[in-house]
Amino acid sequence: MSTHETKGSGLKWVGRAIRRLEDPALVTGQGRFTADLPATHWVRFVRSPVAAGTIKSVSFPDGARVITAADLTGVKKITPMLHKFSYRPVGQSILADGQVRYVGEPVAIAVASSEEDAEDLADLVEADIDETPPLVDARAALADGAPQIHAEAPGNVILEGKVQTPGFDSVWDRAAKIVAIEARSHRQNATPMEARAGHASYDPSTGRITLTCTTQMPHLMRTAIADLLGMRESDLRVIAPDVGGGFGQKMSLCAEYVALVWLARKLKSSVAWTEDRRENLIASFHSRDQYISLEGAFDQDSKLLALRADVVSNVGAYSCFPTTSGVEPLMAMAEMPGPYDVQQYQCLARGVLTNTCTMAAYRGVSRPVITFTLERLMDKAATAFGIDPIDIRRRNLIGTFPYTSAMGLVYDEATYKETLEMAVAAIDVPAFRARQQAARARGQYLGIGFATFSERTGYGSPAFAARGMAITPGWETVHLTVDPSGFVEARIGSSPHGQGLRTTLAQIIADEIGVAPDIIKVIHGDTDTAPYGWGTFASRSLVISGGATLLAARKVRAKLLKIASHMLEAAPEDIVLENGSAKVAGTDRTVTIAAMAREAYTQTHRFKGEIEPGLTESGTYDPPGTFSNACHVAIVAVDIETGFVRIERFLVAEDAGRIINPMIADGQVHGGVAQGIGNALLEEIVYDESGGILTANLADYMPPTAHEMPPIELHHLETPSTQSITKAKGLGEGGSIGAPAAVVNAINDALAPFNVQIDEIPATPQRIRAALRDATNSARSRESGNLGATL
Amino acid sequence: MTEKSTITLTINGHDHAIAVEPRRTLVDAIREDCGQTGTHIGCEHGICGACTVIVDGEPVRSCLMFAVQAEGKAIRTVEGLAAGDTLHPMQQAFIDHHGLQCGFCTPGFLMLAVGVLEREPDISDDDLIDVLSSNLCRCTGYQNIIKAVRAAAAEMRK
Numbered sequence: 001m002s003t004h005e006t007k008g009s010g011l012k013w014v015g016r017a018i019r020r021l022e023d024p025a026l027v028t029g030q031g032r033f034t035a036d037l038p039a040t041h042w043v044r045f046v047r048s049p050v051a052a053g054t055i056k057s058v059s060f061p062d063g064a065r066v067i068t069a070a071d072l073t074g075v076k077k078i079t080p081m082l083h084k085f086s087y088r089p090v091g092q093s094i095l096a097d098g099q100v101r102y103v104g105e106p107v108a109i110a111v112a113s114s115e116e117d118a119e120d121l122a123d124l125v126e127a128d129i130d131e132t133p134p135l136v137d138a139r140a141a142l143a144d145g146a147p148q149i150h151a152e153a154p155g156n157v158i159l160e161g162k163v164q165t166p167g168f169d170s171v172w173d174r175a176a177k178i179v180a181i182e183a184r185s186h187r188q189n190a191t192p193m194e195a196r197a198g199h200a201s202y203d204p205s206t207g208r209i210t211l212t213c214t215t216q217m218p219h220l221m222r223t224a225i226a227d228l229l230g231m232r233e234s235d236l237r238v239i240a241p242d243v244g245g246g247f248g249q250k251m252s253l254c255a256e257y258v259a260l261v262w263l264a265r266k267l268k269s270s271v272a273w274t275e276d277r278r279e280n281l282i283a284s285f286h287s288r289d290q291y292i293s294l295e296g297a298f299d300q301d302s303k304l305l306a307l308r309a310d311v312v313s314n315v316g317a318y319s320c321f322p323t324t325s326g327v328e329p330l331m332a333m334a335e336m337p338g339p340y341d342v343q344q345y346q347c348l349a350r351g352v353l354t355n356t357c358t359m360a361a362y363r364g365v366s367r368p369v370i371t372f373t374l375e376r377l378m379d380k381a382a383t384a385f386g387i388d389p390i391d392i393r394r395r396n397l398i399g400t401f402p403y404t405s406a407m408g409l410v411y412d413e414a415t416y417k418e419t420l421e422m423a424v425a426a427i428d429v430p431a432f433r434a435r436q437q438a439a440r441a442r443g444q445y446l447g448i449g450f451a452t453f454s455e456r457t458g459y460g461s462p463a464f465a466a467r468g469m470a471i472t473p474g475w476e477t478v479h480l481t482v483d484p485s486g487f488v489e490a491r492i493g494s495s496p497h498g499q500g501l502r503t504t505l506a507q508i509i510a511d512e513i514g515v516a517p518d519i520i521k522v523i524h525g526d527t528d529t530a531p532y533g534w535g536t537f538a539s540r541s542l543v544i545s546g547g548a549t550l551l552a553a554r555k556v557r558a559k560l561l562k563i564a565s566h567m568l569e570a571a572p573e574d575i576v577l578e579n580g581s582a583k584v585a586g587t588d589r590t591v592t593i594a595a596m597a598r599e600a601y602t603q604t605h606r607f608k609g610e611i612e613p614g615l616t617e618s619g620t621y622d623p624p625g626t627f628s629n630a631c632h633v634a635i636v637a638v639d640i641e642t643g644f645v646r647i648e649r650f651l652v653a654e655d656a657g658r659i660i661n662p663m664i665a666d667g668q669v670h671g672g673v674a675q676g677i678g679n680a681l682l683e684e685i686v687y688d689e690s691g692g693i694l695t696a697n698l699a700d701y702m703p704p705t706a707h708e709m710p711p712i713e714l715h716h717l718e719t720p721s722t723q724s725i726t727k728a729k730g731l732g733e734g735g736s737i738g739a740p741a742a743v744v745n746a747i748n749d750a751l752a753p754f755n756v757q758i759d760e761i762p763a764t765p766q767r768i769r770a771a772l773r774d775a776t777n778s779a780r781s782r783e784s785g786n787l788g789a790t791l
Numbered sequence: 792m793t794e795k796s797t798i799t800l801t802i803n804g805h806d807h808a809i810a811v812e813p814r815r816t817l818v819d820a821i822r823e824d825c826g827q828t829g830t831h832i833g834c835e836h837g838i839c840g841a842c843t844v845i846v847d848g849e850p851v852r853s854c855l856m857f858a859v860q861a862e863g864k865a866i867r868t869v870e871g872l873a874a875g876d877t878l879h880p881m882q883q884a885f886i887d888h889h890g891l892q893c894g895f896c897t898p899g900f901l902m903l904a905v906g907v908l909e910r911e912p913d914i915s916d917d918d919l920i921d922v923l924s925s926n927l928c929r930c931t932g933y934q935n936i937i938k939a940v941r942a943a944a945a946e947m948r949k
Contacts, residue, residue, distance in 0.1 A: 019886050026894030027882040027901065029829020029869035036828035116812070193833050193841060193929050194895045244831070244895025245929050277834040498893030498930050663889045667931060671892060674932030698838035698927065706933040707924035735932075 013510040013517055014726075017663035020503045021517065031242040034197035034214045039272035042115040043263065044122040045256060046108040047283060048100035051134035051355040051691020052147070055098060058108050060125040065111040067263070069097035075262060076228045078253060080321040084468030085161045085330065088153040090353070092318040094228070094255045094262070100129060101149060101317035102355050103691050104283030109259055111267075115274065134355035134691035138314035139291060141354045149317065149353045158315060159326050161333045161349040165406050171306045171344040175297030179381040183373040184760040187289035187314070187685040188678075190362040191703050194244020195280035198257045199272040200264035209264050212239040216251040217535030218495055220322060220471070222527050224253045225261050236261065240525035240535075243497030247675070248361035249285050250497070251537045253321040281701055282693045286685055287362035289314035290328065292373045294336070297344075302385040304396045306344035307374075307406075309336050313359070313366075315351040320360035322471035325351045328359060330467055332366040334407050338374050339416045339454045339629060340396045345406035355691045361537060363672065364736040368679055369761075371453045375741035376759055379449075379748065389745070390424055393452055411454065412723045414629040415655045420452055422653040422715050423631040432635060440753065445640055446648070447750025451632045451741035457656075457730025458543025458723075459625030473534040475622035476545040480509065480552035482560070482615040484601040486580070486594025488513070488520040490552070493533010494545035495525045499732065500664040501541055505549045507660055508726060512553035513560060514577030515593060531618070539628070539730025542660060544621055547725045551619030562611050563596045626723040628731050630654035632673070632738035634746040640754075640772055643765030645681055645747055647710040652738070654714070657721040657729035665731055666714055672735015673712050678704045679736065680743035684762050755779075798862040802827060803871025811858045817851075818842040820858035821868060829869040829898050833927065840926030843899040843906075844868050850906030869898035872905065880946040881905050881939075890939035892930030899926050904940045912948050919944070 025031055046058075046066075060066040077091030096107045110121035135141040135149065141156040149156055198213040209231075215221050218238040226233040243250065256273060263271045275284065290313045297306040311332045315325035333349035382392040397416040404410050429448070436446045456463075461474025479491040490505055501524070506517035524530050533545070561572040564582030568575065568589050575582050583590040597615050599606065604613040635649040652669055659665045682702045686694040695701040720727035740761050747763055748756070756771040795810040802825055809824040816835075821827050821844065833841030835854045842853040845867040872879040881901050884890065891897040900923070907914065907922045914922070919940060928936060 020889070022894070023886040023891060024878075026891055026897055027869075027878065027885050028873055029827070029898055031829070031894050033828075033831065033895065035832065036822070038823075116814070191929060192895075193839060193893070193927060194831070195833075242894065245893040247929070274832075277836065277839075500892070667889050667892060667935060670932035670934040671930045672932075675929070697836055698834050699836075703927055703929060704933075705924035705927060706920050706937060709933045712932065712934055 013507040014660050017661060018503065018507065018517060020500050020664065021506060022500060022502050033194060033242050033244055034199055034212050035274045037199045037212060037272065039199055039270040041111050041113065041267060041269055041271045042118045043271060043273045044110045044118040045106040046110060046122050046125045046127065048096060048103060048105040048107050048127065048129065050100060050129050050131045051103050051136070053100050053129040053131040055096060055100060055107065056128040056130055058125065058127045064121055064124070066121070066125055067095070067109040067111065069093055069095040072262065074230065078228065078255060078321050080319045080324040081470035082159060082324045082326050082468045083470060085159045085326060087159040087324065087326065090150040090152050090158065090319055092255060094258050102357050103693060104279065104357055105317065106255055111263065136354055136356055136687045136689065136691050138289065138312050138352040138354055141352050142312065149355060153353055156353045157350050158319060158353050159329065159351045161330055161347065163333060163407065164346040165344045168306055168344045168346050172297050175305055176300040177298045177384055178295055179298065179377060179384050180295040181373060181377045181380060181759055183292045183294065183376060185288045185290045185369040185372065186762060187286050188362060188683050189281055189284065189286055189685055189701060190247040190249035191701070192245030192247055192249060195277055196254060196256065196275040196284055197273065198260045199270065200260040201270035202264045202268045204268065208235050208237060209261050210237045210239060211257060211261050212241060213257050214243045214250055215240045216243070216246040216495055216497060216537050218525055218527050219493060219532050220535065221253060221257065224321060225258050228258050229262055238527045240495050246497050247363040248537060251535060252285055252360040277698060278696045281685065281696050283357055285320060285360035286316060286357045287328070287359055288369055289359065290332070290369050292332065292369065294373050294377050296377050296381055298381060302381065302387060302392050302395055304340055304342045307337055307342055309347040311347065311349035313349070313351050314354050314356065316354060316356045316358040318358045320358055322469065322473065323361055324469065325359060326467060327361050328366045332370050334409065335367060335456060336370050336374065337405050337407065338371060339398055339452050341398045343406050356687060363675055364733040367453065367455065367733065367737040368676060368740050371451060371737050372741040372744060372761055375451045375745060379745050389450055390420070390429070393420055393450065397452060409456070411627050412721060413719055414454065414627050415717045415719055416452055416454070416629050418717060419629060419631040419653040419655055422717065423450070423633045423651055426653065426713070426715055427633045427651050445638045445750040447636050447638065447746040447748065449634045449742045449745025449749055451738040451745065453630060453738050455539065455628040455734045455737055456625055457539035457628050458623055459538070459540070460544060460622035463625050475620055476533050476548045477531040477618060477620045478545060478548040478552045479531050479616060479618050480549070480556050482556060482593065482597045484598050486592065486597045488515060489523060490520065490549060491523045491530045492545050493531050494541040495535040496541060497536060499536060499541060499668065500661065501545065504542055504660045504664060505546060508546055508549050509553045512550065512557050515580050539732040542728055543626065543724045543726070543730050544623060546660070546728060547621035547623060548619040550726050551621055552617050555617035555619065556615065559611070559615060559617065560593065560596055563600055564591055566607065566611065567591050567596060567599060621725070624723055626657065626721040626729045628654070628656040628729040628734055630734050630738055632742035634742040636743060636746040636750055638747055638750040638768065643768035645763065645768070647677065647743065649713070650710045651713040652715065654731070654734060655717040655719050656731035657724065658718055658727035659716070660726070660728055668732050669714060669735045670712055672733060673739045674704050674709055676736040676739020677708065677743060679761060680740040681762050681764065682708065796859060798859055800825060800858065800861055800866060801864070802866045802868055813857065813859055815858045816854050817856040817858045817861050818853035821853060827868050827870050831895055831898060833896065838927070840903060841896050841899040843902045843926060845902055845906045848906070848910065850903045867902070869901055872901060879905065881943040884939040884943035884946065888935045888939035888942060890931065890936045896926060896928045900928065900936055904943065908944050908947055912944065
C-alpha cells in the first residue's frame with residue numbers, strides 16, 4: 001500500500017484497491033517458507049513402486065537409520081470419520097503396514113544428515129512386495145468380484161449418499177423430454193508451486209515439538225497429530241509460515257507430517273522433509289476423478305422439472321482427514337442442481353476406493369465437475385428443444401430469493417439471471433455468430449460456451465455438521481488488540497496463503513476504528529500465537545474470519561469510544577473515530593488512539609473501575625453460508641486437423657457481494673479461471689493399468705502457462721449478502737468452477753457441424769481428434785454402408 | 792558422499808567461499824551453502840522456473856546448473872534487486888499490479904523478467920508473453936504478471 005492513498009476523513013478503506021501489506025517481503029526474497037529452515041536430520045520417504053500388494057520385507061544397510069512400520073508402535077492410524085451415508089471408516093498407517101495400496105504410499109523413512117544423503121540411503125532401501133492386481137478405475141472397483149481394497153469396505157464403496165424428493169417419480173413420468181449426459185472428469189493435482197514441506201524440531205528445555213509445515217489449517221494439524229501420537233496438544237506447536245499456494249491440497253493431514261513429529265521426539269532433534277515435484281504429483285492428494293451420469297426431465301417449454309444423478313467418485317486408497325472421502329461425492333450430491341430452479345431430484349453418490357493416490361479437496365471441490373456436467377446437459381437440452389443455450393438458461397435460472405433447493409439448501413439473494421444478461425451483452429453474441437458463420441465458410445471452427453453457476457461460500461459449522469463429519473469445522477475467532485503504542489494487531493485462526501487476508505482484514509478494522517491499514521498487523525499461522533481456528537479453505541476466510549474481525553473491531557471501537565468519552569469528557573455518541581484519533585464532533589477536541597491505548601494499559605486507575613484495563617477484544621463468527629454466482633463465457637477456435645484449442649476470449653460476470661478489495665478479488669478470479677482452463681484442456685494425472693503414474697513431472701502434467709491464458713475480462717455486480725455481516729461473499733473458488741464448462745461448451749459449439757459430443761475433461765487434442773475421427777467414420781459408413789471405413 | 796570441492800560463488804556482488812559436492816546444484820548452493828533463501832525450488836527439473844536467477848546477464852534455471860559451473864560468474868538473485876530501500880521497478884510493478892499472491896514463484900518471475908528486459912528492453916508484447924511462459928505461476932492466472940512486467944518495461948526504458 002502506498003502512503004499517498006492514506007485518506008482524509010470520509011473515505012472508507014473497504015472497497016478500495018489498496019496494495020497488499022504482504023508484498024514487500026515477498027518481492028524482496030524475504031518470504032519465509034518451510035524449506036528455508038536448516039535441520040540436523042533430513043528424511044526421504046521410501047515409497048511403494050507398486051499399486052497393490054503385501055510387503056514381505058523391507059531391507060536396508062546395517063547401521064543405517066531407516067524407520068519402518070514396525071518402529072511406529074503405539075502410533076494410531078489416520079481414521080477420518082463420518083457419521084452418515086453408510087460411511088465405512090478405513091485406517092491409514094503412517095507407514096504402510098503389511099499392505100500397500102497405491103504407488104507412492106510411504107513404506108519407510110531414510111534418515112540422514114543431509115537431504116542428498118537421505119536420498120542416497122533411500123535408494124538402498126529395498127521393499128520386497130508381493131504384487132496383486134490393482135484397481136485403478138472406479139467403475140472397475142465397483143464390478144462384481146473386484147478385489148477388496150479394505151476389508152472394512154465391502155464392494156470398495158466407502159460411502160453412499162442417496163436422496164429422492166417425494167414428488168420425483170410422478171414428475172419424472174410426465175416429462176416431455178429427458179436429456180442425458182455421461183460425463184467424465186479425469187484426475188487432477190492441485191499443484192501448488194510450493195510442494196509439501198515439513199520441519200519438526202525438539203526443544204530440550206520444554207520437551208515441546210514445533211512442526212513448521214506448509215499447511216492451510218495449522219490448528220487442526222496440531223489436534224490430529226497430537227491425537228495420533230498420544231501427545232498433549234500443548235506439547236505441540238504448529239506453524240504455517242509463508243505457504244506457497246494450497247488450493248485445498250494442503251488442508252488435509254499428511255502422514256509425512258505425523259512421521260516428522262514422531263522422529264523429532266525420538267531423535268530429540270530437528271528433522272526436515274521437502275517433497276520433490278514427482279512425489280507431489282504421485283503421492284500428494286489428487287482430486288476430480290469422477291463419472292457422473294445426469295439426466296434432466298423437461299416439460300414441453302424446456303423448463304427443467306427434475307434431475308437424476310449417479311455420481312461415482314474415485315476416492316483413492318484412503319480417506320482424507322478431516323473432510324473424509326465424502327468431500328467430493330457429497331458435495332456433488334448436495335449442489336448438483338446448481339443455479340437452476342428444479343424441485344425434484346434423485347441422486348446416488350458413491351465414494352469408491354481404488355489403488356490410487358488419496359483424493360482430497362481441490363479448489364471448487366466437486367463443483368467444477370458438476371457444473372461441467374449440468375452445463376453440458378443444459379446445452380444438450382437446448383439442442384434437443386431447438387432453442388438457444390442462452391434461452392434455456394433464462395427459462396431455468398433461479399430468480400426469487402431466498403430460494404430453497406431440492407436438497408434443502410437456502411440460497412440467499414444473488415444475480416444468476418443478471419450476470420447471464422451482463423455476459424451476453426458484453427460478449428456480443430450476434431456479432432460472434434456472424435463471425436462464426438464466416439469462419440466456418442473458410443473451414444475455421446469457432447465456438448462460444450456459457451456456464452452459469454452458484455458458489456456456496458463462507459459456510460459455518462451447521463453446513464459441515466449436515467455432512468455428519470466427526471470433525472466439524474466452521475467458526476472463526478479473532479483477537480484484536482490495540483497495543484500500548486497505538487499499533488493494532490489482529491490474531492486470527494484462519495491461515496491465508498496468498499489470498500491477501502492481512503490486507504483485507506486490515507481494511508475492515510481500519511474503517512471500524514479509524515486508523516490506516518498500514519498500522520494494522522494480522523498475525524496468523526502459529527498455534528502458539530493465533531486463536532484456535534479452522535484455517536483457509538472453502539472460500540470461507542474473508543466471510544468468516546472477516547466477520548469475526550468485524551465483531552472484534554466493533555467491540556474495540558466501543559471501548560475506544562468509552563475511553564475517549566472519559567478522556568475528552570464528552571458523550572460517546574458525540575465522538576467520531578477517524579485518522580487515528582477520537583474527536584468530539586464539531587469541536588477541535590481530540591485525543592489520539594495511541595494516547596487512549598497508553599491510558600488503557602498504564603493509567604487505568606483513572607477509569608475508577610468503570611472501564612476494564614487493556615485493549616483487547618475477541619470476535620467469533622459462525623455464519624450459515626452465502627451464495628456467490630457468476631456467468632463465464634469462452635470463445636474458442638478449434639483446429640480440426642490437430643484438435644488444438646485456442647481460447648480467444650474469456651469473460652466473467654460475477655457477483656460476490658460486497659467487495660473489500662477489488663484488486664485482490666479480481667486476482668482470485670483470474671487464478672481460479674486459469675486453473676479451470678487447465679482443468680478444461682490440459683491437466684490430467686494418468687495412471688497406467690498397473691497403477692503407475694505416467695504424468696509425474698510438469699512436462700507431462702501441464703498447468704497452463706502465460707501462453708495458454710487469454711486475457712480475462714471481468715464484469716462485476718455487488719449484491720450485499722444478508723448472510724454475512726461484512727456483506728461480503730466468498731469468491732476463492734468460482735473461477736475454477738465455471739471455466740471448464742464454458743470452455744468445453746464452446747468446443748462443442750465450434751464442432752457442432754461435425755455432430756460430436758465432448759463430455760470429458762480435460763478435452764485434450766487427442767480426445768477431440770478421436771471424437772472427430774469417430775464422427776467422420778460413422779458419417780462415412782452411413783454414406784457408404786461400409787462399416788470398415790477408417791481414417 | 793563424494794568429495795567436496797572448494798569454490799567461490801559471487802552472489803549479488805558478494806563472494807561466498809563454500810565446499811560443495813560436484814553434484815550440488817546451483818540452487819541448493821545458493822540456498823543452503825550461501826543462505827540466500829529468496830530463490831525457490833519448484834520442480835527441480837527445469838520446467839517451473841521458480842529457481843530462475845541471472846548468471847552473467849542471462850536468466851538461468853539454477854536447478855539445472857551445478858554450483859561448480861557457476862564459479863567465477865556473476866550471479867544475481869532476488870535479494871540483490873532492490874537498491875537499498877528502493878525497490879527495483881520490477882518489484883514495485885509486481886506490488887502495484889498485484890502480480891503475486893502466495894509469492895512462491897515471484898522471485899523466479901522477477902529475475903526472468905529483469906534478465907530479459909535488460910537484454911531486450913524493447914521486446915514485443917508477443918515475445919514477452921513467450922518469455923513469461925517459461926515460468927509457472929499457479930495463483931495469478933498470469934494476467935497481472937503480464938501487466939506488471941509491461942509496466943516495469945516502460946519504467947525501465949525511461
